[in-house]
Amino acid sequence: MSLRQKHRPSFCYCNMGTMRRFFGRRRKPPPDTYQVPAVARPNPEEELRSLRRRLVQSFVTSALPSGKEFLPVTEIDKLVNYATIRLVLPEKASTDVIDFVCGHGKTLFLILVVGNEASPNDLLAIMESCQKHSMTDEHLPVDRIPCVGGKLPCHQRVAHHKAWDVFHDKLWAHISFRFFQDQAMFTAPVILKDKFIYELKEGCVLPITWKAQKPHIGHFSTVYEAEVHHAHHQDDRYFGEPLKVALKQLKPLTSEPGYNVETAWNHEASALEEINKLHHKHLIRPLAALRCGPEHYIMFEWADGGSLRELWESQGPKPKDLDPDRIMSVIEEVLGIVGALSTLHGTNNRTKTGNVVRRAADLAGMAAGDRLTVPVPHSVKPREGETKDYSPITTPDTSKSPRNVPEIHVRFVEPSDDEVSFRSEDPNRSYVSEESDASSDEHWRHGDLKPENILQFNQSQTNDSRWLGTLKIADLGLAKQHVFATARRKEVTNQKFTTSHYEAPEAVANLHLPRSRRFDIWSIGCVILEFVIIILYGNDGLASFYDQHEIRENPHTDTLYFTVDRNVARVSDIASHWIAEILNDPECNRAGGSALADIVRLVRDRLLVVELPSENMVPSQISRCRADAGELKDKLEAIWGKAIHDESQGGDYLCFRKDRANIAPPAPLQVMKPKRTAAKSRLGDDLLKTQPNLEVREPYQYRYDSGKMTN
Numbered sequence: 001m002s003l004r005q006k007h008r009p010s011f012c013y014c015n016m017g018t019m020r021r022f023f024g025r026r027r028k029p030p031p032d033t034y035q036v037p038a039v040a041r042p043n044p045e046e047e048l049r050s051l052r053r054r055l056v057q058s059f060v061t062s063a064l065p066s067g068k069e070f071l072p073v074t075e076i077d078k079l080v081n082y083a084t085i086r087l088v089l090p091e092k093a094s095t096d097v098i099d100f101v102c103g104h105g106k107t108l109f110l111i112l113v114v115g116n117e118a119s120p121n122d123l124l125a126i127m128e129s130c131q132k133h134s135m136t137d138e139h140l141p142v143d144r145i146p147c148v149g150g151k152l153p154c155h156q157r158v159a160h161h162k163a164w165d166v167f168h169d170k171l172w173a174h175i176s177f178r179f180f181q182d183q184a185m186f187t188a189p190v191i192l193k194d195k196f197i198y199e200l201k202e203g204c205v206l207p208i209t210w211k212a213q214k215p216h217i218g219h220f221s222t223v224y225e226a227e228v229h230h231a232h233h234q235d236d237r238y239f240g241e242p243l244k245v246a247l248k249q250l251k252p253l254t255s256e257p258g259y260n261v262e263t264a265w266n267h268e269a270s271a272l273e274e275i276n277k278l279h280h281k282h283l284i285r286p287l288a289a290l291r292c293g294p295e296h297y298i299m300f301e302w303a304d305g306g307s308l309r310e311l312w313e314s315q316g317p318k319p320k321d322l323d324p325d326r327i328m329s330v331i332e333e334v335l336g337i338v339g340a341l342s343t344l345h346g347t348n349n350r351t352k353t354g355n356v357v358r359r360a361a362d363l364a365g366m367a368a369g370d371r372l373t374v375p376v377p378h379s380v381k382p383r384e385g386e387t388k389d390y391s392p393i394t395t396p397d398t399s400k401s402p403r404n405v406p407e408i409h410v411r412f413v414e415p416s417d418d419e420v421s422f423r424s425e426d427p428n429r430s431y432v433s434e435e436s437d438a439s440s441d442e443h444w445r446h447g448d449l450k451p452e453n454i455l456q457f458n459q460s461q462t463n464d465s466r467w468l469g470t471l472k473i474a475d476l477g478l479a480k481q482h483v484f485a486t487a488r489r490k491e492v493t494n495q496k497f498t499t500s501h502y503e504a505p506e507a508v509a510n511l512h513l514p515r516s517r518r519f520d521i522w523s524i525g526c527v528i529l530e531f532v533i534i535i536l537y538g539n540d541g542l543a544s545f546y547d548q549h550e551i552r553e554n555p556h557t558d559t560l561y562f563t564v565d566r567n568v569a570r571v572s573d574i575a576s577h578w579i580a581e582i583l584n585d586p587e588c589n590r591a592g593g594s595a596l597a598d599i600v601r602l603v604r605d606r607l608l609v610v611e612l613p614s615e616n617m618v619p620s621q622i623s624r625c626r627a628d629a630g631e632l633k634d635k636l637e638a639i640w641g642k643a644i645h646d647e648s649q650g651g652d653y654l655c656f657r658k659d660r661a662n663i664a665p666p667a668p669l670q671v672m673k674p675k676r677t678a679a680k681s682r683l684g685d686d687l688l689k690t691q692p693n694l695e696v697r698e699p700y701q702y703r704y705d706s707g708k709m710t711n
Contacts, residue, residue: 044120047087052113055079059185060229063211064247070188070205071110072231080106088113089124101127104136107186111140114185115178126171133166141187141201142167144180191233191243191288191299196273202293207232209242220264221248225302233287244302245287249295265289265296272298275344275444275476282333282340284455284474305456305469308527312451312534312542319538319663322587322655327595328643329468330535334528334599335636337454340473341524342629344444345517447515448475449523450502451530502526505562505569505610516612518626525607526561529579532596533665536585541665548574548668561608569610574669579604581666586657595654598639606632 058079059069085098101109108130112118118126130136139161167176188207189198211226227242235243250268252261269289276286288299305311320326446453453475456468500507504522506515533542545560551574552558554565563572579600582588588597606627613625627635646653 041091042087044088044090047084048113048120048123051079051084051088052116055110055114060207060209062188062205062208063226064206064208064224068185068205070185070207072188072207072229073190074231076106076110076186080109085109088120089127090120093124097124097128097131100131104138105130107137107140108135111179111182111186112175114182115175117175117178122171122175126169129166129169129171133163135163135166139163141183141204142180143201188229188232189288189290190231191228193234196276196286196289197269198288198290200290200292204292206290206292206297208247211247219251220253221250221298223248228299244304246300246302248298248300250298252294261296265291265298268298271444272476278343280340280343281470282336282472283343283476284472286476300474301457303455303457303472303474305458307452308454308456308471309451311456311468312530313539315534315539317538317540319534319536319541319660322535322658322660324647324654326467327535327654328647329466330531331595331599331636331640331643332466333468333471334531335633335640337471337473338524338629338633338636341446341520342633344446345520345629444476445515445517446473446476446520446523448502449473449520449527451527454527501559501561503559505564506612508557508562508564508569518612518628521607521626521629521632522561522609524632525603528599528607529575529603532582532600533578535596536582536587536660536663537665544665544668545578548578551669562610571608571610575608577669578666586663587655587660590656592651592656593653594656595639595643598642599636602632602635602639606635 055071058075059071062068062070080102082098082102085101086093089098089101105127109123109127112123112126142164166172172179184201184203184205187201188205189200190207207229208226209229211224215225216223224247225244226247227244230238230240230242233243250261250265253259272286272289275283284303285301286298287301288297290297290299453473455472455474456470457472458469502523504515504519506519530542530545533545537544549555549560552560552572553563557564558572561572561575562569582600583597588594588600609624609626611625613622617625643654
C-alpha cells in the first residue's frame with residue numbers, strides 16, 4: 001500500500017447509504033402543510049360588468065306598452081345564484097348577506113345592477129341595509145317617496161311601508177332615480193290561477209310578447225289578439241308556450257257625459273270575478289283584470305274560431321246539405337248556451353217575477369184543493385176549541401240557488417225588473433225588496449246577447465271534434481254600460497243588424513227602467529231563429545231576412561221582431577211571416593216530426609212573447625208569458641232527448657231531405673200589414689201587450705261595431 005492510499009480520508013469512500021445514516025433521512029412534510037399556490041380572485045368590477053351584459057341580453061320586448069322591455073321571471077333564478085353573487089360582491093361580504101340576496105333580494109339586486117350606477121362596494125352596502133330593514137322583493141314595486149337619501153323620516157309626511165325606510169340611507173342619493181325608473185322592467189305580473197284583479201303601478205310593463213296590428217274596435221273598448229309570455233301564465237294546457245288571449249282595453253270615452261272608465265272597469269272586474277266562480281263550460285273564461293295607472297284591461301281566453309256571426313258568414317251564400325250530426329251539434333250547443341243563461345239567471349229566485357210565479361203556483365194549489373197555510377201574527381191566538389192549522393207557510397230554501405247553481409254576489413248590478421220591491425194586497429204576503437237583508441242573494445243577466453257575443457272555440461282548445469266546436473257566451477259584465485251608451489248614441493248607422501236588433505220590446509219603453517232576466521230570453525230567441533235560417537237557407541236567406549228592415553214603418557222603435565204602435569207592442573208581421581214560411585218548408589212540414597220545426601215553434605210560442613209575468617196574474621196567464629231560462633232549458637232538453645232516441649231507432653227526426661239546392665228561402669214580406677191596436681199577437685197569443693210606460697220617444701240611432709269581440 002502506498003503512502004497516499006494509506007492516508008486517504010475515509011469519508012471519500014462513503015456511499016449514499018452511509019451518508020443517510022450519518023446525516024439522517026429527510027422526511028416529506030405531511031400533506032396538510034403543503035403550500036397551495038395563490039390564485040388571483042376575479043375582479044368584482046369585471047364580474048359585475050359580465051353579469052350586467054347577461055342581464056341585458058335576457059330582457060324581452062313587450063308589445064304593451066310598445067317597445068318597453070321586461071325580464072321574464074324564469075331568468076331571475078338563472079342570473080342570481082350563490083357563485084355569481086360571491087364573485088360580484090367584495091371579498092369582505094358575509095355569507096349572511098349573500099344568502100339574503102339569493103333568497104329574498106334577487107330582484108332588488110338585479111335592479112341595482114342594470115342601473116350601472118352602483119359599484120360592488122355600493123351593492124354590498126345597499127344589500128346590507130336592505131337586510132337590516134327587511135326590504136325584500138315582496139315590497140316591489142316601490143312608490144317614489146320624498147327624502148330619498150335624507151335623514152328626515154319621510155313617513156312623518158307621507159305614510160309608507162316600514163321597509164321603505166331603507167331609502168333614507170345616503171347611499172341611495174345618486175342611484176334612486178334609476179332604481180324607481182328601472183323597477184318596472186322587473187315587475188311584470190304573472191297571471192295566476194287563483195288571482196283575478198291586478199292593481200299595477202303606472203308604467204308597469206305587461207308580459208305581452210305579441211299583439212295583432214288590427215284590433216277589433218268597439219264603442220267602449222278595443223280588443224287585441226295577443227300572447228302572454230310562457231313564463232308569465234299558469235295555464236297547464238300551454239305549459240312552456242305563449243298563451244293566446246283576447247286583451248280588452250277600455251276607452252276613457254270623455255265624450256260620453258256621465259261615463260267613467262274607472263267605474264266601468266271596477267264594475268266589470270267585480271262581476272267577472274264573481275261570474276268566473278260558476279265555472280260553466282259555455283261561459284267564456286276571464287283570466288285577469290289589470291289596472292295600470294290610467295289604463296284599464298280585461299284579459300279573456302282567446303276564441304280561435306271567432307264569433308258566431310263569423311261562423312255564419314263562413315258557411316257560404318247557399319245552404320249546405322242537411323246533416324244529422326251538424327243539426328245535433330247545433331241543438332247541443334244552443335242547449336249549452338241556454339244552460340249557461342240558466343246558470344246566470346238562477347243565482348237568485350227571490351226576485352219580483354219569481355215571487356209572482358210562486359204566488360201563482362200557490363193559487364193553483366188552492367184551486368186544486370191543496371191546503372195552503374198562512375202565517376199568523378203572534379198577537380193572534382186561536383180561539384178556544386179551534387182546530388184550524390195556523391202553522392207558518394213553508395218557505396222554499398233560497399240559501400242554495402236552484403239547479404245546484406253556485407251562489408254568487410254581484411253588488412253593483414243595476415236593479416232589474418225582477419228586483420223591484422212591491423207588496424201584495426194580501427196582508428199575509430209580503431215580497432222582499434232588493435235592499436232587504438232577506439234578499440241578499442243577487443242574480444246576473446247578460447243584457448246584450450247577439451251573435452257577435454257568442455264565440456266559437458275549436459277542437460284545439462276544447463277537445464271537441466264536432467264541426468261547431470264549443471260555443472261560449474262572451475262580453476259578460478258590461479250590460480249596464482251597453483244600456484247607457486245605447487240610450488245616448490247619436491251616430492247614424494246603416495247596419496242591418498244592430499245591438500237593438502236583438503233587444504226585447506221592453507227596451508223601447510224606457511232604457512232607464514229596470515229590466516227582467518227574461519230580456520235575455522227574447523234575445524236568444526232571435527239568435528236561434530237566425531241560426532235555423534242559416535241552416536235551411538244559407539247566408540242568402542239570412543240576408544233576405546235582414547233586408548226586411550227597409551219596410552219597417554217606424555225604424556226608430558221597430559225591429560225585425562217587434563213593432564210598437566199607440567203604446568202597444570207586439571211581434572212584428574215580418575217575424576210572423578218568416579216563422580210561418582219556415583214551418584211550411586218541406587223539412588219542417590212533415591208528418592214524422594222535425595227537430596228544426598219543434599225549435600221554431602218553441603221560439604214562436606215561448607221566446608218571442610211580449611208579455612212578462614206581472615202581479616195579480618193567474619197561473620193560466622203566466623204560463624203564456626215569455627219563458628224563463630229554466631223552462632227553455634227543459635224544453636230544449638226534451639227536443640235533444642227525442643232526437644237521441646229517434647236516431648237510435650234509425651228515424652229522420654233530425655233531418656229528412658238532405659239536399660237543399662232547390663229549396664228557396666221564404667219570399668220577403670212586401671207590404672206591411674196595418675198595425676193593430678188590439679192586444680192579439682201575430683204568434684197566436686191573446687195576451688195584452690200594453691205596457692203602461694211604453695211610448696214613442698225622440699228618434700235615436702243605434703250603432704253596431706262589427707268584429708270578433710265588440711261591445
